[in-house]
Amino acid sequence: MPELPEVESARAVLSRYALKRRIVDVDDSDTYVCRPHHPGEIRAALVGRFLTAANRRGKSMWCDTSGDGPVLGIHLGMSGKVVFAAADGEEIDGGDYWERGRAKGDYRFARFALRFEDGTSLLLVDPRRLGRVRLDPPVERLGPDAREITPAQFRAMLSRGTAPVKARLLDQEAVAGVGNLLADQTLWLAKINPARPVDELSRPDVDRLLRALRTAVNAAVDGGGVHVLSVIPARHPDGRCPRCGAQMHRGVVGGRTTWWCGREQSR
Numbered sequence: 001m002p003e004l005p006e007v008e009s010a011r012a013v014l015s016r017y018a019l020k021r022r023i024v025d026v027d028d029s030d031t032y033v034c035r036p037h038h039p040g041e042i043r044a045a046l047v048g049r050f051l052t053a054a055n056r057r058g059k060s061m062w063c064d065t066s067g068d069g070p071v072l073g074i075h076l077g078m079s080g081k082v083v084f085a086a087a088d089g090e091e092i093d094g095g096d097y098w099e100r101g102r103a104k105g106d107y108r109f110a111r112f113a114l115r116f117e118d119g120t121s122l123l124l125v126d127p128r129r130l131g132r133v134r135l136d137p138p139v140e141r142l143g144p145d146a147r148e149i150t151p152a153q154f155r156a157m158l159s160r161g162t163a164p165v166k167a168r169l170l171d172q173e174a175v176a177g178v179g180n181l182l183a184d185q186t187l188w189l190a191k192i193n194p195a196r197p198v199d200e201l202s203r204p205d206v207d208r209l210l211r212a213l214r215t216a217v218n219a220a221v222d223g224g225g226v227h228v229l230s231v232i233p234a235r236h237p238d239g240r241c242p243r244c245g246a247q248m249h250r251g252v253v254g255g256r257t258t259w260w261c262g263r264e265q266s267r
Contacts, residue, residue, distance in 0.1 A: 002076040002096045004146055004177030005220035007059050009094035010074075010082045014054035014063060014122070017084040017092060021116035023049055033111040033126070034133050045070050045135060046114070057145045058176020062137055073137030074112075077130030083107075087119030097225040146177035147217050154210045158198045165201065165209070166194035167254030178213070180256045185216040185229040188241075191264045194253045235259040 002010075026043035028034045034042060050066040062073040074082065081095035081102070091104050102125065112124040112133045124131050144153045157174045158165070168174055169183045178186070187194050189212035192205060201209070220226045230242050239248035239259065246263035 002059065002078070002080065003179035003182045003220070003226050004056075004058060004217060005182075005223075006094075006096050006225050007056055007061055007076060007177075008147075008221055009224065010076060010080075011054050011056040011061050011094070013082055013084055013092055013094035014051070014061070014074075017120075018063075018114070018116075018122045019051050019054065021050060021118060021120060023047055023051075023114050024117050025115035027110075027113040027115075028133070030111045030129075032129060033124070033131055037134060042072075042133065042135060046072065051114075057139055057142050058172055059179070060137065060139050060142060060176070062139060070135040071137065073132070073134050073139070074124060075132040075137075076124075077126055077128060077132060079128040080124055080126040080131040083110075083123045083125050085121045085123065093125075097227045142172055142176040143174045144176065146175050146182075146213060147221070149175055149210075149213075151207070151210060154213075155203075155206055158201060158206055158209075160198075162197045162199050164195045164253050165192060165198050166256070166258060168198050169213075170254050170256065177217070179226070180258075181226040181229065181232060181235075182216055182220065183256075184235065184259055185220075185226070185231050186213045188231040188243075188261060188265065189215055191261075193265045193267050194258045194260055195251070196267065231259070 023046050026046050028042040029039045049069045051063040052066050053064040055062050062071050076095050079096050081093045083091055083093040085091050109125050109127045110123045111126045114122040166183050169178045190209045220229055234242055234248050241261040244263055246261050248259050249262045251258050
């Protein structure tokens with residue numbers, strides 16, 4: 001599933017290529033992806049306007065529109081990409097990492113599209129059809145962005161309750177943008193067991209965890225997605241810790257399949 005780094009790559013495509021182009025048509029015919037809007041409702045709200053800014057918090061992304069236009073929310077779901085297509089057929093995309101890639105011009109899984117006056121287009125391509133496009137999305141419910149969260153916000157997020165630390169990292173209302181793989185990498189870097197209750201974390205533990213989160217997020221953004229993170233190749237039954245060589249352990253924490261080093265992340 002796209003996590004913060006993949007969504008940031010999609011936001012960057014929007015920011016660099018899709019802004020300040022007049023919208024002349026919208027394909028909002030997919031009633032599942034565009035729910036709760038009826039076909040034509042998003043089109044009526046956007047035709048004639050421009051996208052003016054591309055924003056992101058955590059895994060959520062949205063664009064401001066010109067005049068008194070609505071906010072356009074675009075969620076990548078579990079396999080979504082945004083594709084900017086130029087009039088000459090060239091493409092630039094951002095979003096989920098697909099191991100098998102996507103051939104240029106393959107729009108079989110396009111679920112939403114904006115057509116611009118200059119002949120360019122912006123599409124949401126989503127094979128699993130789990131993305132979402134809607135007007136005025138409720139982004140105010142999200143917690144601080146994992147890339148921008150302050151030390152005070154991070155400590156406050158971990159100071160309440162007894163939830164496992166991984167479950168708290170995955171709570172998008174606590175900190176926005178951390179998914180399953182990013183959480184495993186962060187906890188592995190910090191040498192903290194994912195099932196450890198947050199009320200057992202010391203101040204040095206919390207500070208180390210924040211440094212690890214920042215390192216993991218920045219590495220994934222720079223590398224193009226969470227698939228580049230160092231512990232990910234070891235998440236399998238015969239996996240060994242990339243740092244100490246110990247056996248990797250597997251379990252379920254916070255409802256998600258979780259891997260950790262049996263030596264350095266023991267309870």
